[in-house]
Amino acid sequence: MQIEKLIEEAKIAREKAYVPYSKFKVGAALLTEDGKVYHGCNIENAAYSMCNCAERTAIFKAYSEGDKKYTAMAVVADTERPCSPCGACRQVIAELCPKDMKVILTNLKGDIQEITIEKLLPGAFSPEDLHE
Numbered sequence: 001m002q003i004e005k006l007i008e009e010a011k012i013a014r015e016k017a018y019v020p021y022s023k024f025k026v027g028a029a030l031l032t033e034d035g036k037v038y039h040g041c042n043i044e045n046a047a048y049s050m051c052n053c054a055e056r057t058a059i060f061k062a063y064s065e066g067d068k069k070y071t072a073m074a075v076v077a078d079t080e081r082p083c084s085p086c087g088a089c090r091q092v093i094a095e096l097c098p099k100d101m102k103v104i105l106t107n108l109k110g111d112i113q114e115i116t117i118e119k120l121l122p123g124a125f126s127p128e129d130l131h132e
């Protein structure tokens with residue numbers, strides 16, 4: 001799938017965001033190895049710490065459906081620079097997505113940054129760290 005198409009999917013996902021508190025809508029689109037796209041949006045809560053980001057929504061949806069192999073993820077928000085995933089999402093991406101997966105950060109102005117999770121979270125805590 002073309003990057004442009006995956007970005008369009010992320011924009012569609014973004015429209016579903018539940019953001020009564022921040023009013024800041026984020027969309028993510030996660031592409032699986034066999035070409036399926038999972039949408040994710042941010043979902044907030046009156047107990048603010050329960051807010052879930054778009055990226056984690058998409059990954060958890062895919063993983064919980066048994067789809068565990070991903071080739072790209074696009075993230076979009078109305079930001080000045082391409083939307084940058086938070087630390088919590090970087091940690092989750094680092095564990096559940098391949099190191100070399102394309103992470104496509106973008107915004108509504110059309111700026112695009114393609115990066116990997118290795119660059120976004122160098123030295124991430126990993127499952128291997130749990131065994132000495």
Ligand SMILES: O=c1ccn([C@H]2C[C@H](O)[C@@H](CO)O2)c(=O)[nH]1
Nearest residue numbers: 022024026042053054084085086
């Ligand atoms: O990459 C990001 C950054 C922020 N948010 C959400 C969390 C919260 O709902 C709102 C403001 O931080 O945006 C995401 O979903 N993804």
Ligand SMILES: [Zn+2]
Nearest residue numbers: 053085086089
């Ligand atoms: Zn996040």
